[in-house]
Amino acid sequence: MLKINNLHASIDEKSILKGLNLQVNAGEVHAIMGPNGAGKSTFANIVAGKEDYEVSNGIIELNGEDISELAPEERAHNGVFLSFQYPVEIPGVSVTNFIKTAINETRKAKGLEDMPAKDMLKKIREKSELLEIDRKFLSRSLNEGFSGGEKKRNEIFQMAMLEPKLAILDETDSGLDIDALRIVANGVNKLKSKDNAVIVITHYQRLLDYIVPDFVHVLHDGKIVKTGDASLALELEAKGYDWIKKELV
Amino acid sequence: MSKYTEEDLEQELKTKEYEYGFYTDIESETFAKGLNEDVVRAISKKKNEPEWMTEWRLEAYRVWEKMTEPDWANVKYPKPDFQEIAYYSAPKKKPKLNSLDEVDPDLLETFKKLGISIDEQKKLANVAVDIVMDSVSVATTFKKTLGEKGIIFMPISEAIQEYPELVKKYLGTVVPTSDNFYAALNSAVFSDGSFCYIPKGVKCPMELSTYFRINEGGTGQFERTLVVADKGSYVSYLEGCTAPQRDENQLHAAVVELIAMDDAEIKYSTVQNWFPGDENGKGGVFNFVTKRGLCETNAKISWTQVETGSAVTWKYPSCILKGNNSVGEFYSIAVTNHFQQADTGTKMIHLGKNTKSTIISKGISAGQSQNSYRGLVQINSRAENARNFSQCDSLLMGNVCGAHTFPYIETKNKSAQIEHEATTSKIGEDQLFYCNQRGIDTEKAIALIVNGFSKEVLNKLPMEFAVEAQKLLEISLEGSVG
Incomplete structure (x- = not known):
């Protein structure tokens, strides 16, 4: 699904990723953990195609195709989804209108007609029930005045609607209380299939109690320095990141 | 990575031509350039006007002669030479086309984007309509329905002939001839426009649109509109058209007067899409408009405007809240691009007790344009418990445009x-x-954000107008991206 080889990236001449390697196959869940400033969000933004970064070296392949020259919307059309750590507000644009536009633009890119209104409504109903989203919520302006939990739930709702091949969840657990965390995690689990893959970026073990990863990677100083199974996350929780740092010396 | 930044967008907006306008050969009978009392008399004579009308025009001319052009607005433009303008032009004849195939494909593309029906497209592009449900028969049905209700809706030149008493009673009562430079000029030389009268207690059953007025010659550059809603009546009036309009007249100075008597309500909606000039700011229409409404007791007037065209716009639809409990509303979206300049807003004059006014203004500036909101809220000493709420939002695209707010x-x-x-x-x-x-490209994203920003005002437009206006905003800001 996703293959990243020797990825180097910087912003404003400050080097952030320094030779990152990662392979994610369909049907897998990967967790990327690491201390603040390790480059976790940079990694997510670069895969999604954010243009503020200078990618100096390395390749990003999605299903065997090099996507590093593609615009962010083209990557989205190819099935890349990023659940933002800080989703932006768009005043006056309802959640429904936004997701409808997103779906139809993606369909247009694939040469398809707009989704019929009936199908759209049916899908919205299904997915909002899955994520226990109140219907009234859908007519509110996108992220405007949303609580932290509502913002994150809305991100996962959009993921459910867009059905991406590769979903990257950037600190989706931050700002969530335990109930919201459970709902969001259940949503992600229900959306998981043998044909798609999920990368969960997080500081804490807590989310991984609900979304159980096949692989856990530790990102430190722009590189993946350790990879293990779900038990690695527990070990990190117990020992902290200093342990990894010491091991590296 | 294919990079599409705001700078690219800005570049595109700069290079965007007014590709949707169209020229037509004009056959017209035009007076020699220049303005004096003889020209005013000749205009009046040409229109076969009664003596009182000629005198009214002359009086306006004499006032205008002593006035100077206002320069307080936040706009810069070469002052027109008023003796270099021809003040009378006979109704224009556009060439008749036989089918839509003969129409400029770019124009048809715009119509499609705006969602204008085939019949309407034909009418707008001046294509002969020969199918059963043609626009003339629609208009005939329309006239019949209005006639049954006693509603008068006709060109003001006809109303001067057919209903001289009504016109004489109300013309110039809200915008006096001496009100301002452009209003005085308009009063002296106005070419044509619309007159509308809704009798007591009548709710006008349909949106009145100048578009439906049959046999309408070009109303020219000095348009005059008078809408009178008698006690307890209601009317929704639409002016303008989302379809692009190119005009050979650079200066437009219209006057619109609304009168809402006790318990009456007037909704006045405008979409203005005149030629804005090219990417270097050359050409384009100067639009200097005076619009004002008078509210008697318990009356209500709502102005809603979507302004996307013109090189220079100077326009302040206002309400005089004379009667107790009267209500004035102003909802506006003004888009400026390239070198366009807009200085627009409203005046809410509270005279009566418990009068209420609401102002919602949305300015969107792109390119090197300047967009100003200028509004006056005046509460007079006898206006007990008057209330006003004003909200002025500006959205900027790029770093070289300007947004200004002047609330008084x-x-x-x-x-x-x-x-x-x-x-x-x-x-x-x-x-x-x-x-x-989420898969939405930058151009579409901007359209989405702009529409969201303008939503409160778009919602105030009549349904079918709102859909077109929304698309118009998209077109006004879209680059030439394929």
Whole structure:
């Protein structure tokens, strides 16, 4: 699904990723953990195609195709989804209108007609029930005045609607209380299939109690320095990141 | 990575031509250039006007002659030479086309984007309509329905002939001939326009649109509109057209007067899409408009405008809240691009007790344009418990355009409650990336954000007009991206 080889990236001449390697196959869940400033969000933004970064070296392949020259919307059309750590507000644009536009633009890119209104409504109903989203919520302006939990739930709702091949969840657990965390995690689990893959970026073990990863990677100083199974996350929780740092010396 | 930044967008907006306008050969009978009393008399004679009308025009001319052009607006343009303008042009004849195939494909593309029906497209592009449900028969049915209700809706030149008493009674009562330079000029030389009268207690059953007026010659550059809603009546009036309009007249100075008697309500909606000039700011229409409405007791007037065209716009649809409990509303979207300049807003004059006014203004500036909101809220000493709420939001695209807000508040009554809110925002890179990440390209993302920004005003437009206006905003800001 996703293959990243020797990825180097910087912003404003400050080097952030320094030779990152990662392979994610369909049907897998990967967790990327690491201390603040390790480059976790940079990694997510670069895969999604954010243009503020200078990618100096390395390749990003999605299903065997090099996507590093593609615009962010083209990557989205190819099935890349990023659940933002800080989703932006768009005043006056309802959640429904936004997701409808997103779906139809993606369909247009694939040469398809707009989704019929009936199908759209049916899908919205299904997915909002899955994520226990109140219907009234859908007519509110996108992220405007949303609580932290509502913002994150809305991100996962959009993921459910867009059905991406590769979903990257950037600190989706931050700002969530335990109930919201459970709902969001259940949503992600229900959306998981043998044909798609999920990368969960997080500081804490807590989310991984609900979304159980096949692989856990530790990102430190722009590189993946350790990879293990779900038990690695527990070990990190117990020992902290200093342990990894010491091991590296 | 294919990079599409705000700078690229700005570049595109700069290079965007007014590709949707169209020229036609004009056959017209035109007076020699220049203005004096003889020209005013000749205009009046040409229109076969009664003596009182000729005198009214002459009086306006004499006032105008002593006035100077106002220069307080935040706009810069070469002052027109008023002796270099021809003040009478006979109704224009556009060439008749036989089918839509003969129409400029770009224009048809715009019509399609605006969602204008085939019949309407034919009418707008001046194609002969020969199918059963043609626009003439629609208009005939329309006239019949109005006639049964006693509603008068006709060109003002005809109304002067057919209903001289009504016109004489109300013309110039809201915007006096001496009101301002352009209003005086308009009063002296106005070519044509619309007259509308709704009798007591009648709710006009359909949106009145100048578009439906049959046999309408070009109303020319000095348009005059008078709408009178008698006691307890209601009318929704639409002016303008989302379809692009190119005009050979650079200067437009219209006057619109609304009169809402006791318990009456007038909704007046405008979409203005005159030629804005090219990417270097050359050409384009100067639009200097005086629009004002008078509210008697319990009456209500709502102005809704979507302004996307013209090189220079100078326009302040206002309400005089004379009667107790009367209500004035102003909802506006003004888009400026390239070198366009808009200085627009409203005046709410509170005279009566418990009068209420609401002002919602949305300015969107791109390119090197300048967009100003200018509004006056005046509470007079006898206006007990007057209330006003004003909200002025500006959205900027790029770093070289300007948004300005000039709110004036004058209050002479302590019981007044006035609220003013203003915001300025820029379309953020983060917002664009968020949309891009969901598969929405930058151009579409901007349209989405702009429509969201303008929603409160778009919602005030009649349904079918709102859909067209929304698309018009998209077209006004879209680059030549394929």
